[in-house]
Every structure is written in C-alpha cells, then in structure tokens.
Amino acid sequence: MWLWFAKLGSPKWFYELSSKWLPWLVVATVLVIGTATVWALLFLPPDYQQGYTSRILVVHVAVAGTSLAFFPLMAVAGTITLVWKMKLADMVAKNAAALGAWFSFITLATGSIWGSVSWGTWWEWSDSRLVSMLFQFFLLLGVVSLRSALEDSDKAAKACALLSIVGCINVVIIKYSVEWWNTLHQPASPVSLQTGSANGPEFWIATALMILGVYLFLSVSLILSTRNEILQRERRALWVQELVAAER
Amino acid sequence: MNQITESSPAPDAPLPGGPLLEVRDLSCERDERVLFAGLSFVVDCGTVLQIAGSNGSGKTTLLRILCGLNDGYDGEIIWRGESTDDTAESFVGDLLYFGHRVGVNKILTPLENLRWSAGMQRTVNDQLLLDALAAVGLRGFEESPCYTLSAGQQQRVSLARLRLSPATLWVLDEPFTTLDVDAVAQLEQTLADHARQGGAVIVTTHHKLTMPSLSRLTLGMS
Amino acid sequence: MNQITESSPAPDAPLPGGPLLEVRDLSCERDERVLFAGLSFVVDCGTVLQIAGSNGSGKTTLLRILCGLNDGYDGEIIWRGESTDDTAESFVGDLLYFGHRVGVNKILTPLENLRWSAGMQRTVNDQLLLDALAAVGLRGFEESPCYTLSAGQQQRVSLARLRLSPATLWVLDEPFTTLDVDAVAQLEQTLADHARQGGAVIVTTHHKLTMPSLSRLTLGMS
Amino acid sequence: MLSASVKPSTRSAFMLTLKRDLLIAFKRKNDIVNPFMFFVIVISLFPLAISPEGEKLAEIAAGVIWIAVLLSAMLSMDSLYRGDFEDGSLEILLLSPHPLFFLVLAKNIAHWLVSGFPVVIASPLLAYMLKLPSESYGTLMLTLLIGTPTLSLIGSIAVALTVGLGSRGLILAVITLPFSVPVLIFGTLAVQASASGLPAGGYLTLLLALLAGSLSLAPLTSAAALRISVS
Amino acid sequence: MLSASVKPSTRSAFMLTLKRDLLIAFKRKNDIVNPFMFFVIVISLFPLAISPEGEKLAEIAAGVIWIAVLLSAMLSMDSLYRGDFEDGSLEILLLSPHPLFFLVLAKNIAHWLVSGFPVVIASPLLAYMLKLPSESYGTLMLTLLIGTPTLSLIGSIAVALTVGLGSRGLILAVITLPFSVPVLIFGTLAVQASASGLPAGGYLTLLLALLAGSLSLAPLTSAAALRISVS
Numbered sequence A: 001m002w003l004w005f006a007k008l009g010s011p012k013w014f015y016e017l018s019s020k021w022l023p024w025l026v027v028a029t030v031l032v033i034g035t036a037t038v039w040a041l042l043f044l045p046p047d048y049q050q051g052y053t054s055r056i057l058v059v060h061v062a063v064a065g066t067s068l069a070f071f072p073l074m075a076v077a078g079t080i081t082l083v084w085k086m087k088l089a090d091m092v093a094k095n096a097a098a099l100g101a102w103f104s105f106i107t108l109a110t111g112s113i114w115g116s117v118s119w120g121t122w123w124e125w126s127d128s129r130l131v132s133m134l135f136q137f138f139l140l141l142g143v144v145s146l147r148s149a150l151e152d153s154d155k156a157a158k159a160c161a162l163l164s165i166v167g168c169i170n171v172v173i174i175k176y177s178v179e180w181w182n183t184l185h186q187p188a189s190p191v192s193l194q195t196g197s198a199n200g201p202e203f204w205i206a207t208a209l210m211i212l213g214v215y216l217f218l219s220v221s222l223i224l225s226t227r228n229e230i231l232q233r234e235r236r237a238l239w240v241q242e243l244v245a246a247e248r
Numbered sequence B, C: 001m002n003q004i005t006e007s008s009p010a011p012d013a014p015l016p017g018g019p020l021l022e023v024r025d026l027s028c029e030r031d032e033r034v035l036f037a038g039l040s041f042v043v044d045c046g047t048v049l050q051i052a053g054s055n056g057s058g059k060t061t062l063l064r065i066l067c068g069l070n071d072g073y074d075g076e077i078i079w080r081g082e083s084t085d086d087t088a089e090s091f092v093g094d095l096l097y098f099g100h101r102v103g104v105n106k107i108l109t110p111l112e113n114l115r116w117s118a119g120m121q122r123t124v125n126d127q128l129l130l131d132a133l134a135a136v137g138l139r140g141f142e143e144s145p146c147y148t149l150s151a152g153q154q155q156r157v158s159l160a161r162l163r164l165s166p167a168t169l170w171v172l173d174e175p176f177t178t179l180d181v182d183a184v185a186q187l188e189q190t191l192a193d194h195a196r197q198g199g200a201v202i203v204t205t206h207h208k209l210t211m212p213s214l215s216r217l218t219l220g221m222s
Numbered sequence D, E: 001m002l003s004a005s006v007k008p009s010t011r012s013a014f015m016l017t018l019k020r021d022l023l024i025a026f027k028r029k030n031d032i033v034n035p036f037m038f039f040v041i042v043i044s045l046f047p048l049a050i051s052p053e054g055e056k057l058a059e060i061a062a063g064v065i066w067i068a069v070l071l072s073a074m075l076s077m078d079s080l081y082r083g084d085f086e087d088g089s090l091e092i093l094l095l096s097p098h099p100l101f102f103l104v105l106a107k108n109i110a111h112w113l114v115s116g117f118p119v120v121i122a123s124p125l126l127a128y129m130l131k132l133p134s135e136s137y138g139t140l141m142l143t144l145l146i147g148t149p150t151l152s153l154i155g156s157i158a159v160a161l162t163v164g165l166g167s168r169g170l171i172l173a174v175i176t177l178p179f180s181v182p183v184l185i186f187g188t189l190a191v192q193a194s195a196s197g198l199p200a201g202g203y204l205t206l207l208l209a210l211l212a213g214s215l216s217l218a219p220l221t222s223a224a225a226l227r228i229s230v231s
C-alpha cells in the first residue's frame, strides 16, 4: 500500500502509466460523449414548451454535476500536497482549479441560456443553486489568481492547497446559507429548477450518458494537462530528456 | 560544485556530548540551478563559521534552510543530536536569526522595538534594553521613531538584540552592511565574545573576518 | 561640528571654466539636530569625492539634498556656475543618482529593468544592455525575473546602469553593500574610469577607497 | 549570559504582541480613524447614488450597513501582517519559541479592537442616518459585534496567504469576499427580521457558530499560511 | 561614453514608461483580472444583502454599479506608485530629464487601461444581472468610459500623497472618495435619466468637463505630490 502510494507520487511513474491508459480513455470519452450527443439531438423529443433548445439541458445537468466535484478534489489534493509533499498532487490541483473554473463557467452559461428560454430571463437571484454556483466560480477564480500571483511555485503550491481546503468548507457553508436565505425571500417569479418540464426517460438516459462522458472528459483533460506539467517541471530529469531524444 | 573548509584550531573547551549543529549531505536547487549539493559541516559551541561565496552562491538560502524558514532542500539538519524537524520548539528557542530584513518597525522607537523583539525570547526590563542600545551607540536615540534613523542606525537597533539574546546559536545574514568602521569592529568583538562564552555563530559576510576559532565555508566554488 | 577635507593632488586635465558642482555654506538640521553646517566643497570633473562619516552623520541626507530630492537645507548648490534651482532640467539630465533603494522592479527581468531605467536617460538598444549586464556578471540571468536574484545580484542590475549612463556626475549612496569582493574591485575600477574620462563621482561608503584623484569629506567630526 | 535569562511564558508573549500591535496602531492613528471613516463615507454614498428618500433607504439600510462593514473590514486587513513582513518582524514572530496560534490570535485581536470595534460602536448613528427602524439597533450592534471578529479572522487567512505580493489590495478582496457571504447573509437576515418585529435569535446563534468555528480554526490556518508566505 | 549617446525625446520616454507599466501589469496578470473580479463580486453581494427581487434591484442598480466602480477604481490605485516607491524606481522617474507631467500621465493611462477599461466592458453584463432597464446600457457604458479615467486621475493624486505611508488602503479611500462624489452623482443621474427615458446629454457634458479638468490638472498635482512624498 505504502509502496504504491510512494510510487504514485513519482511523476515518472504516473507519466508512464498514463501513457498506457490515455488512448483508451480518449476513445471512451469520444464514444460516450458522441453517443450522448447523438441521442440528445436525434432521439430526444422536442419539449412541448421550449422546443429543441431543451437539449442544452443535457449538457447543463452533466456539467453542473461534475463541477461540484472540483472543490472536494482540490481539497484532497491539497491535503496530500501539504502532508506528504507529493508533487503530483499539486500538478493535479493546479489544473483542476483552472478546469473547475471553466466548468463552473459553462454551467453558468448553459444554465443561463436555458433560463432565457424557460424562464424568460438569463439570470435570477432567487435560486440558491445559481447563486452558490456563482460564488463557487468566484472562489475558483480566487485560487487561480492566487496561483498566478505567487511567483515561487513551491510557495504557490502550498498556499493554493491551503486555500482549497478552506474554500471547500466555505463552498458548503455558502450553499447552505444561500439556500436558507432563499427560502426566506419568497421568490417573486415562478422560478425553480424543479419544474420538471424536460425529464422523460429518454432525457435521463441521455443525461446519464453525458454525465459519464463529462467525467471521462474531465479525467482526460486532467491527465493531459498534468502530463504537460510533468514534462515542464521535470524537463531536466534524465528520463524526460531521453523521451525528448526518442521523439526526435 | 565543491566547498572548501579551512578550519582554525578547535576551541579548547570540551563539548558536552556531540556537536551543537550538524548538517549532513544538504543540497538545494532553485529554478533548476543546483546551489549546493552534498554539503556537510559541523558547528560546535565556541566557534564562528563564516559562510563565504560570491553573490548568488546561495548563502542566504543556506541560512534560511538552517533556521527552518525554507524547506526546499534535501538532507539532514541535526540539532544537539536530533533532527530539527523533531526538536523544532527547543531548537527555535535557542536560535537567533538576523536576516537581510532586520525586523525593526519604523514607527516604533528603538526601545519599543527591542521590548518586543527581545522580549519574545527572554524576559527583559527597560534597564537591560537601554544598556543594550547604549552599547550599540544609540544613546540619545532611544525614543526617536525608527523612521528618523539612518540606515546604519536601524541596523544597530537590530544588532542590540544580539546583546540580549539567550540563544546559543546565532545565524546572521550580512550583519555588517551599512555599519561604519567602529560598529564593524565592535560587532566582530561581540561575535568573538559570544563564541568564547560557549555560543556558536554562523555568519555570512563579504568582509574579511579575523577572530579566534573561526572557520570558513565557501559556497559555489566550481 | 566641522569637516576635514583631505584632498589628493588635483587631476591634471584642465577644467573647462569653473567647477562642475560647487556647494556653498550648506547646512541642514533634522529634528532639531544639526547634521552639518557651513559645509562648502567643490567637485570637479575628473575627481571622485568620498563622503565618509559614522552612521547617522548625514551622508544620505547630503546626497539627497545635492540631487534635489530633499529640500530642508540652507545654502547654495551651484551647477556649472548656476544655482541648481535655475538649471533643474539640464542638471538632472546630467546626473545619475543611486540610492539605498536601488530601483529594480522585482517582477521584471534585469533586461526589462534596464530597458526602462537606462532608457530614460539615453537611447539604448538591447545589445548595449546585454553587454552591460554581462559586464556586471549577470550573464545567464538576463531573463530571470529579479525576485529570483540574490541581494547582491539585484544590486548589480542597478549598477549596470552606471555603464550605460551618459551623465557626467554620479551620486552613489553606498553602492558597495552586499557586493562580493570581485564586484567591489570591479566597481571601484568603474568609478576610477569614469573620473579618468572626465566624469565626476560623489560616493558614500564605509569602505576604504584607493583610486587616483580621490578626495574625502568626513561628516560629523565633533 | 546564556543561563541567567528566563524564557517568557506563552501568556506573556501573547500580551507583548498584543500590546505592541496596539501601540503601533495608536502611533499611526490612521489605523484607528480610517476604517471608521471609510465606513461612514461608503454609507453616505448610498443616499447620493440611490435615493435620498426615507422609505427607500430604510428598505436597503441593513444591507448597505453590512456591505460597508464588510468592505471596511477587508480594506483594513491590509495592515495586519504587511508591515511585519516587509521589515522582517514576521521572521522574529515565526522563530519565537511560542505556539504561533496564540501570537496570531493576539495580532488578530489587536486588529479587531482597532478596526472592527469602532465600527460596531458607530453603527447606530449610521443606522439612524439610513432610517433603519429603531427597534433593530440592538440587533444590528449585536450582529456586528459577533460578525466583525469573524470577518477579521477570515480575512487574516487571506492576508497571510498574500502577504508577500506586491499589490495586494484586490487579490485580498477577491479571496475574502466570497468567504464573507455567510456572515453577510445571517447578519442582514437578523437585522431585517428584527426590523419587521420577528425574532432574530436563530441567526444570532448561527453567527455565533461561525465565530466559534473561525476562532478555533482561522488562527491555525493563518499561522500555516504565514509559514508558507515567509519561506 | 559621455558624448556618443543621444538623449531620448519626451515622447519616447512617455512610451517607454507606458510600455513598462503595461508589461508589469501583464506579467502580474492579477492586476488585470482583479479590479474586474472585485467589481463583479461586490455587485453580487447587493442582491444577497438587500433583496433578490427584480424590481427592487432595478431601482438601485445604477447606484450600486457606480459605487462598485468607485470602490474598485480606488482599490486598484494602490498599485500605481507603491511598487516604484518601494524599490526606488520613483527616484529614477523624478530624476529623469523629462517633464514629470507626461511620465505621470503615462503611468495613469497604463493603469486605467488595465484596471478601468475592463470594468467598462463588463458593465452591461452586471447591469443585466441587476435588472437595469436595457435602454440605459449605452448611457451606462458611456458614463463609465468618461468617468473611470477621471476617477483614476483623481485617485492618482491621493496615491501620490500617501505613497510613503505604511498602510494606505484606507487613508487612500478617505481622501479619494469625497473627491469622486461629483463623478458618482453625475454618472448615476445620467443612467437614471436614460432608464426613465429622459435625455442624459447634460450629465454627460458635465462628466466630460470633469474629465477635461482632471486630465490637465491631476497629473501636475500628482507630480508635485510625488516630489513631496519622496523627499
């Protein structure tokens, strides 16, 4: 167990292992996302209210679900960075923050687009999921900007790890308090995510596939960017130089 | 990358079991440049170790590593027989660090500054502090806010800490900058005295030091 | 409070009409303490003037007054025959000041720093800048952000400005701090060269300088 | 020399640090007057920018006061560790033989006494200017009394993380503001509840819980952050 | 060595300084993203603190946006001269053989491009989130485009005056905010007028007059203030 753990910490080991797995993951990602998209486009019946725009909800729900995973992921990676000083964890955390910000942004964007059709407004303050997602987005940007502000990469790793852990707790508190805040401010417009207008069984199958696909996509992008990071940070290591020589 | 250690004769006081500080196989790299590697040395009570080396050779980095202010290194630092990681508290209580930034608040007066910075390590009273300030040539400036002091005078405020410190090991990073010739001579004397009384000093400087029981370690001879 | 000026033989180059800088009856007090009074001296082209004095004797204050950065003084400062108040622009264009804070931005690289700080006084191109950086021993660090440089290396970045400056008068406040022995020797050479080529230097330092056409002014001998 | 002296107790190191920080603040004076002035000025911008009418102001009063408190707390944080970092005192703090937790706590307490407390005291006056119903003055002060130390403690983490940076004003805000959202929400809800005659006890309890949580965790985290920043 | 070199023209010194400041900002990245982020976060606190309801928000939208702009402009000022003061570059600036007016102007322009301009660009999005009537987006952007440089120029004086002080965040605010009140008032009045379908031209002219005035006077005053601060 410990041996495995120590091994996992070695960027070289990770690089080699991921080389083996990556092609399969990429194929799986393309397949799953492709199927889900085709399904959504071809087989999903148009919504009786919103017509074909309802299909964007498939993407929205999948991305929204996934973007909730980032802070826990970063907090775990951060703990590993702080306690075991494992470089790999920080590389993952660094890319996760940027990726998480993008995912949150896409959630906000797709949600807004869908909202503009189904509620007739792009943004509504009286929904707790919207507001807490917005603040999660801000926090992720905070982590990203802290990383870019700190010049020393070692320092940046630890500082961001700490911020991610504290931020993770905070995201939970924000979510809970915003929800509560909202139940007190009776929504003026009939706005709620639970209108359930689009959820037939086809919708849920497409969505489930899409969620799987997005998770796969997330892993692939994390692995790819981490590999990139490894090559950059270890560019003087023997094995990287051999690799580069072999490429030529 | 190698180091030359030219030791002068060891102090004659017998050492109480093992060296004070031992560094084993220390190496550090920053931005892909190896600053030092395989560095091993011993600092005993009663000695002064001068770290020499050209600009950028890693002297400051080494001192900060020794004090636990930097942790980007490989190797072992052993304090009275135990790794500094395990003895952090007792180690820190017996250590005085003096860095490029001297730890003098500009708004406070020298007296108020010392009351805090010396008071963190030992109980003090004002008479002690006034004596220490007078000894570093700041009589008459005890109550002026430090922003009205010249560069050298601010440096002196911080050096007054040395006279009050109960710490065995002093780690000083270029303490001689901006001091005038008298103050330099006086500080050298203070270091020599500390060693004679059983303390140990690690100091970086580009000055040529001359004192008994001085050894020198030169970084970055390539 | 008086001053001793021990001049070495005057430079043999004949001076083009009147001295470069003349100070007449300058006095300054800060916080009710007279730093200097009735100070008069002359700086000619081809000479180096070292301002000596113990810590707090007013060296930094004097230099800043000369450059027009401080104005709490009485007396006259005359530049090429006219008061500096009247000739501010032409005076400043022919002056290089190097202070305790060296004017190096930590985020920029040495090259980018010089491009601005040297470029304000004369037109430059990158080759000139690279040469100047190499000359102060920063080859290989041209493109590293300055926060990764050691204290002495940052000082060197700023000293590279000396090699690029078109100014006749250099006013340098403790330029030797944190430099290693080689760099100190090299800087002394640079100052001597500047004087030989008809420039003038006013420098404060606690070092013992040895160069031709050096004179010394000691402040605060009471 | 090596043996005669006595290592001070952690309690006396705590008191020394507290006194020192208070002394610096009193010597600067600005540190005390400014958060308060900022608070007053920001609040007085609202009638100008929104509407001078009494009813409209009363509606937004609670929120405006809390936002002004938040911003002034955040702005005043800047001075918490920066000076010490720049002049090297932080290294003395880190290398002192006392648990950093207590020293950081001492600094936080000093900072709150100087910047947070005056704002709490002044709040009824501002509340009056914004026409907040007078029944809720008590609740307002109470929530501020509980909320501002929480904001200071949270802000302290962000300052500690960013203390080495050149320009910090904004990055500090970007990190701190999201963290202050829960305090803001409970604070305003409490005041709004009491303004409309409802009980505010529940919110106060929640605010207290936030305070308790940050009191025990924030100094630890700040201490860790300081160690990172100094290295 | 003394004769071969050419003194650069004031124009090229202006460009050098502008480029240098932009370069520093781009290297830092945060300088660009943060004023913008701060603006967005502060604005999103208002619905939480006041009310999430559309009509109520629409009423206060113009004022809230302008206040957030003011605060973010003021906060971002902190980085304008501080770094240069601390590392000694300011002395190089002061002792350069060019009129300080233009060099200060270059620094102000660089600063506005980095911190003010992004806020102008983003304002319609925030206006939407606060439910400002869409007819007034144009006026909002226009007033911001004229108003933010004025704020930067005014702020620059305050920063120059306070550049040597230890903790500036707040004293800066206390000096700047009162001076920014006219900009705030005309800006919000213009937006409110256009939101209710009235012509806003008069206010825009006034804003332009303020900009013209500060463009000619503020750099001079900042230059003088810098000389005072450095001595």
Ligand code: HEM
Pocket (backbone or CB within 6 Å): A057, A060, A061, A064, A065, A068, A107, A108, A109, A110, A111, A112, A114, A115, A116, A118, A119, A122, A129, A130, A131, A133, A134, A192, A193, A194, A195, A196, A197, A198, A199
């Ligand atoms: C925590 C983040 C979020 C999660 C987990 C989430 C999840 C979901 C789910 C599961 C649905 C489908 C609900 C249903 O069909 O009944 C949905 C619908 C929707 N979401 Fe989200 N969402 C999140 C954030 C957002 C955001 C930030 C926005 C807007 C900017 C948004 C706007 C919408 C809209 C407009 C719908 C359609 C509601 C309807 O059917 O009328 N969501 N979301």
Ligand SMILES: Nc1ncnc2c1ncn2[C@@H]1O[C@H](COP(=O)(O)OP(=O)(O)OP(=O)(O)O)[C@@H](O)[C@H]1O
Pocket (backbone or CB within 6 Å): B147, B148, B149, B150, B151, B152, B153, B178, B180, C030, C031, C035, C053, C054, C055, C056, C057, C058, C059, C060, C061, C062
């Ligand atoms: N801002 C100030 N306000 C009041 N007095 C000051 C101020 N700055 C300096 N002084 C006084 O002026 C004296 C001279 O200071 P100055 O910095 O010129 O000395 P210096 O000769 O450069 O010393 P050093 O060798 O230490 O650099 C100091 O003793 C100090 O008391």
Ligand SMILES: Nc1ncnc2c1ncn2[C@@H]1O[C@H](COP(=O)(O)OP(=O)(O)OP(=O)(O)O)[C@@H](O)[C@H]1O
Pocket (backbone or CB within 6 Å): A152, B030, B031, B035, B053, B054, B055, B056, B057, B058, B059, B060, B061, B062, C147, C148, C149, C150, C151, C152, C153, C178
């Ligand atoms: N934050 C940093 N990031 C990356 N590299 C650094 C950093 N700080 C220092 N270095 C590198 O480490 C080297 C040694 O720096 P250090 O400050 O230890 O030198 P020094 O021996 O103290 O020099 P000096 O005599 O100039 O004080 C420098 O050349 C620099 O390139």
Ligand SMILES: [Mg+2]
Pocket (backbone or CB within 6 Å): B059, B060, B061, B173, C150, C151, C152
């Ligand atoms: Mg050093």
Ligand SMILES: [Mg+2]
Pocket (backbone or CB within 6 Å): B150, B151, B152, C059, C060, C061, C173
């Ligand atoms: Mg001096």
